[in-house]
Amino acid sequence: MSKSNSKETLIRFGVSMEKELIQKFDKLISRKGYNNRSEAIRDLARAEIVRETWQSDQGRQVAVLALVYEHEHSDLLHRLTHLQHEHQELITSSLHIHLDHDNCMEVLVLQGKAQALEKLAEHMLCIKGVKFGELLHGTTGKDI
Numbered sequence: 001m002s003k004s005n006s007k008e009t010l011i012r013f014g015v016s017m018e019k020e021l022i023q024k025f026d027k028l029i030s031r032k033g034y035n036n037r038s039e040a041i042r043d044l045a046r047a048e049i050v051r052e053t054w055q056s057d058q059g060r061q062v063a064v065l066a067l068v069y070e071h072e073h074s075d076l077l078h079r080l081t082h083l084q085h086e087h088q089e090l091i092t093s094s095l096h097i098h099l100d101h102d103n104c105m106e107v108l109v110l111q112g113k114a115q116a117l118e119k120l121a122e123h124m125l126c127i128k129g130v131k132f133g134e135l136l137h138g139t140t141g142k143d144i
Contacts, residue, residue: 015041025037025040028040046139046144049143049144050137050138050139050144051137053114053139053143054114054137055114057113057114057115058114059113059140059143060111060112060113060140061111061112061113061114061117061137061138061139061140062092062109062110062111062138062139062140063109063110063111063117063121063135063136063137063138064107064108064109064110064135064136064138065106065107065108065110065120065121065124065133065134065135065136066105066106066107066108066133066134066136067080067105067106067107067108067124067125067130067132067133068099068103068104068105068130068131068132068133069103069104069105069106069127069129069130069131070102070103070104070129070131071102071103071104072102073128073129074128074129076127076128076129076130079127080106080124080127083120083123083124083127084108087116087120089112090110090111090112090116090117090120091108091109091110092109092110092111093108093109094106094107094108094109095107095108103131114137117135118135121133121135
């Protein structure tokens with residue numbers, strides 16, 4: 001189902017919530033720019049489906065791994081490059097950005113089994129000299 005479904009495929013249902021919870025929810029979705037509760041609930045449902053799919057390691061997953069590191073740090077570049085070549089079947093694309101004189105950012109677009117993507121990210125994030133990194137779980141969009 002896509003966000004642009006026609007009304008024919010939409011199903012209406014009621015949701016009961018405590019007054020305090022719905023007030024907090026309404027403030028949250030207003031800050032985020034949702035037009036209504038339905039849009040927010042659909043996005044929450046999709047996010048949970050993606051999370052569950054990742055946890056069950058079902059099918060092909062996609063992700064983005066971002067790393068910030070000091071490029072002059074001993075053998076860091078060699079280790080990052082070696083890991084990328086070793087796991088090239090998981091890496092769809094990479095982007096290298098010079099942030100300043102000392103720091104760089106590497107952004108990798110990944111595809112594969114969730115467990116393999118998580119393992120690669122863990123290895124890269126643990127390399128000495130990596131200052132910050134994060135794996136953003138994604139979805140192919142096929143099943144949501």
